[in-house]
Amino acid sequence: MAPLSGKEICSLLPEKCDKSTVYRTLNALFEKKVIQRIIADHEVKYALKGKNDQGDGHYGDHIHFKCSRCARLFCLTQLEVKDYKLPAGFTKEENQFLVIGICNECQ
Ligand SMILES: [Zn+2]
Ligand SMILES: [Zn+2]
Incomplete structure (x- = not known):
């Protein structure tokens, strides 16, 4: 989903x-780490966290794609995000990777 x-x-x-x-x-569920937050352009979207990549939950860190024509947000789960080594003193809380473009249906 x-x-x-x-x-x-x-x-x-x-x-x-x-x-x-x-x-x-939604905020309470996010703080309890039940749902994941995806910052897509100017809006925030939420997805239920999955335990693995077999269910319909939202699993792992992957790249999101926002279509600028139909405004849909796609989970590109096959494109896994690698953790970047942050400078000393910086701690990661969540990854947000968003690609904006035209989806395959709008091409
Ligand atoms: Zn589209
Ligand atoms: Zn996703």
Whole structure:
């Protein structure tokens, strides 16, 4: 399942939902490391963390691709991100790698 933004999650809920509750819940789940956060262009998307790459959860660090025509976000799970060696004194909390371009359907 593709990562969804808070707005997209709201639109999937049956009743008109309270946006601030949704965002508060997403933040809490992120802090508990249940979901992963993907910073895509100007919006933040969330995905359920998977335990391995077999399920539909979001697993591992990979490159994300944002199509600038259809605005969809793709998980390029085959493109794994290697950990960069950070300068002394810098500690990684999460990787965010985003490629922006035109997807195969919009070409
Ligand atoms: Zn596209
Ligand atoms: Zn992904």
